[in-house]
Amino acid sequence: MRVSTRGQYGLRAMLELALHYAEGPMTLRRVAARQAISESYLEQLLGTLRRAGLVVSVRGVQGGYRLARPPEEIRVGEIIRAVEGPIAPTECVVEGGEPECWRAPHCVSRLLWEKLRDSMLAVLDSTTLADLCAEAEVMTAGARAGVFPHGGRTTSEG
Amino acid sequence: MRVSTRGQYGLRAMLELALHYAEGPMTLRRVAARQAISESYLEQLLGTLRRAGLVVSVRGVQGGYRLARPPEEIRVGEIIRAVEGPIAPTECVVEGGEPECWRAPHCVSRLLWEKLRDSMLAVLDSTTLADLCAEAEVMTAGARAGVFPHGGRTTSEG
DNA sequence: AATATACCCGAGTAAAAAAGTCGGGTTTAA
DNA sequence: TTAAACCCGACTTTTTTACTCGGGTATATT
Known part of the structure; x- marks a missing residue:
């Protein structure tokens, strides 16, 4: 019951684009490097995400990818569906x-899978x-203040 | 993000045993027939479930399988873990x-996967x-005296 | 004791999915 | 013109899944 690397990489790539949303398009090469994903594999995924309308691409020299919509308007579920197909345990x-x-009509297990899906x-x-x-903001703020990310504190005095 | 047939069959088999918990051990053959699962494949699964302590087996002529504990004390999660390994999206x-x-320390996606897992x-x-x-009881109550695909009966209740 | 029933088990295999690669093509700023 | 980037389909390799098979062991019954 695992999400594939497509789902994991897809999310990480989208997150990377979200973190740099204000700046212009970001190159495939840069996303791949920052997220430690093979360029040729990521290219596949970004193609899929583009066709799904989640990112837009700019071709040519100063090109790259950016989110098709602001980060507030893109749900993780959409990303997963785009790269993995429908979300359902069965x-x-x-x-x-x-x-x-x-x-199906008398299948009790099915009811359970529905609950799980929901x-x-x-x-x-x-x-x-x-x-x-x-959340990333909080993490880096904590790291900046010298607090390890899994510690409870988010800020420190002074 | 699918549960494998091992998980699905495993649950169905355990549910079958639960529905007949009052009666003695149930043969592999019977479970397989009622749940439309290949006998040799189901044998593997029941072996796994036995080694996990979820069912007990009785060998020999009047033998078969039954739940190791009453149905109230067996959680679906235990069954899935037994046949599929740990439950986690990543x-x-x-x-x-x-x-x-x-x-991991600065991985935001990981936080999401944790939430999903939980x-x-x-x-x-x-x-x-x-x-x-x-739930099965409720379903059959609705269809009482109705048609069952296998002519199955739920319990030995008069 | 013989027999038929039923569980036990590891090895093997075929098919499908996942993961990742490659080579050649197109667009475009400089 | 050139180099940076995206575009795309086909291909390969690896892993996982989903089974099958054949021979072994225990045991109630006759």
């Missing part, structure tokens, strides 16, 4: 899925890139 | 997992086989 509970198996969606579709940026 | 957030990657655990570890049996 085939039989894909959102808007018609192809119920013959046992709890996953609750997290993924309620979190935006801006939310994650804010 | 390697970096496995419960009790030490091997954090080098980027929401999954909330569902899987709060649901017992007894809960599912109760």
Whole structure:
């Protein structure tokens, strides 16, 4: 029950673009380097994300990628769906899925998978890139103040 | 982000055993037939579940499998863990997992995966086989005297 | 004791998915 | 004109999944 590297890399790349949203387009090369992802593989993913309408690309010399919308308006769920397909623990509970198996009407497990799916969606579709940026902000603020990221304190006096 | 057939079959098999918990051990053959699972594949799974302490087996002529504990005391999460390993959307957030990657301290995505994991655990570890049996009861009550695909009966209740 | 039933188990295999690579093409600022 | 970047489909390798198989062991019954 793992999210693939496509999902993980996709999120990291989008997050990287979100953190530099104010600046112009960011090159594939730079994103790949900062996130330690193979360039050729990331190129695939960014292509997918572009076709899904989540990023826009600028070709040519000063080109690169940027988010198609501000970070507040991009949900993690969208990213995952773009690179991994529908979010569902089983085939039989894909959102808007018609192809119920013959046992669906009396299938108790299916109810469980639905609940699981919904709890996953609750997290993924309620979190935006801006939310994650804010958390990154807190982390780096803590690090700047000499507090290790998993420590409780966010700021320090003086 | 799918649960494998091991997880799905494992749950269905355990649910089958739960529904017949009162009666003696149930044969592999019968479970496989009622849940439409290949016998040899199910045998593997039940072996795993036995080694995990979730079912006990009785060998020989009148043998079969039964739950190691009453349905109230078996959580779905235990079953999934037994047949699929730790429940976590990424390697970096496995419960009790030490091997954090080098980027863990400043990794924002990781926080998200933790939240996702926790929401999954909330569902899987709060649901017992007894809960599912109760839901099955409600379902069959609605369809009482109705048609069952396998002509199955739920309990030995008169 | 023989037998049939039923669990036990490791090894093996085929198919699918995941992960990542490659080479050649197009756009565009300088 | 050139070099920086994106574009894209096809290809390969690796890993995981989903099974199958064949022979072994325990045991109730006859």
